[in-house]
Amino acid sequence: MNHEIISNELDERSQVLIEKVEEMEKEIDSKNKEIENLKNELEFLKGIISNKNKKIFGASSEKVDANQLCFFNEAEKHSDSKVEEPTVEEITYKRAKKSNNIGKKDNLANLERKIIEHKLEGDDLICDKCGSELVEIGVKSRKEILIYIPGKLIVEEHVLYSYACKTCEKENEDSKIVSPEMPKTIFYNSMASNELIAHTIALKYLHAMPLYRQQSYFDMMGATLSRQTLCNWTMSAAKALEPIYNYMKKELLNRNYIHADETTLKVINDNGKSSKSKKYMWLYMSETNAKPIILYDYQNTRSSSCPKAFLGEYSGYLQTDGYSGYNSVSEATRLYxxxxxxxxxxxxxxxxxxxxxxxxxxxxxxxxxxxxxxxxxxxxxxxxxxxxxxxxxxxxxxxxxxxxxxxxxxxxxxxxxxxxxxxxxxxxxxxxxxxxxxxxxxxxxxxxxxxNNAAERAIKPFVIGRKNFLFANTAKGATSSAKLYSIIETAKANKVVVEKYLVYLFNNLLNIDSNNSEALENLMPWSSSIPDNLKIKIKK
Known part of the structure; x- marks a missing residue:
């Protein structure tokens, strides 16, 4: 009897001990899992810190040491279009017009001046009514054009003379007055030559020189040009080049293959409101091997509506990163x-x-x-x-x-x-x-x-420029920058000398109908009509 009691007590104690051991094992397993989760969390956080440190302090290249991995061989803050440029009064005397400009005014007094007189010669001096020789009767008008010569600025003063036929005047008491043509510039009432506008744009968008630095640059040449004037030139140039941008966009949407990417931009005033939110510069480009086109498009959001609005019903191949916003271009075949x-x-x-x-x-x-x-x-x-x-x-x-x-x-x-x-x-x-x-x-x-590396390379010029000018003052300025960057980067991709090409565009846009597709095609940087002196000579 005593043996049975003892045996039962031992069994009960054994069972209690077994249960306690099982509980302890469960608790140990739970602790081990907790420790493992904490280790994983620690590795996760270390990975985040490592990646952050690399982005801040490390090299941007993603090359891997081949000895380690031997598995395989591998504009516009001061722009105000309503303010007129200081000009020189016509015909009788010279003085600076009064303006409401605040701050430093444009001063060209120290520049070399070249006077070019436009007179009629030869057969042009013969009256087309009676055949008598025309007589000079005075100066019709004057126009000053600020000319950029590499490393130098001069003022060309164009004096336009008028002529009348004295014979007709005696006989008919009426005389036809004729004059030669005044040289045309892309901005009719501006003192800036097409060459100077092209140079200013190239400095800002090709060489990433902000306008406030250009102010000092021109100052060293003897011309005091206000930042506001440079801003107005830039904005007006973007407006003048709109037909070129629009034609390039139309041509891009006809291509079978488009790359796309986007990056941030800070815009201080968006539609008259102070803004701290991120704005975006979107990029769309064709393949780089045949007639490349690179276009920028400013938008105040990263919404999927942006690529949808730009690309519309585009149905070719669209290559992007993994951003889901591009899914809105539903007719396109996505390529990652x-x-x-x-x-x-x-x-x-x-x-x-x-x-x-x-x-x-x-x-x-x-x-x-x-x-x-x-x-x-x-x-x-x-x-x-x-x-x-x-x-x-x-x-x-x-x-x-x-x-x-x-x-x-x-x-x-x-x-x-x-x-x-x-x-x-x-x-x-x-x-x-x-x-x-x-x-x-x-x-x-x-x-x-x-x-999609082609798009990432193509967007870098804007990113480099952004580091210098930091922000755009207005949405209008950001839109203008998008158009100018587009034309410059497309010209570069087509191996055309950018500054000369801009002058060529300004000169020819004065003489064509901007709705004429054939005329615009002839102005494209890939066109066979582009003069040879505008093309970059490739060294063999």
Missing amino acids: CLAHIRRKFYEIVENLDKEALKKSRGVIGFNYCEQIYKLEKELRETYSSNEDYYDIRFNIRKEKLEPILDNFIEYVETEIKNALPRSPLGKALDYAKKHLPGLKNVLLDGSLEID
């Missing part, structure tokens, strides 16, 4: 960017040592990206000079690229099941899962590129 996918995996592997790389699941995704880039490089280096390059690339991609993309997609689908969603690997896999199917559209046409 491998560089953005690669960047997510690069951020995982960039700081790993050799031992960590062996264990990393992220390096597999990175190496798929490297395989694709390696294949694309080989195609470009081997066949790009061939006139059938796109057809060759299309066929080889179907054979070699498609299996890589399929394997990449399979890897992503498998790994994402076990990856922590908030971890760098989880984020990279999620991004790749969303955009790899769209990247496969590169297989549809040999002219399509594997990434």
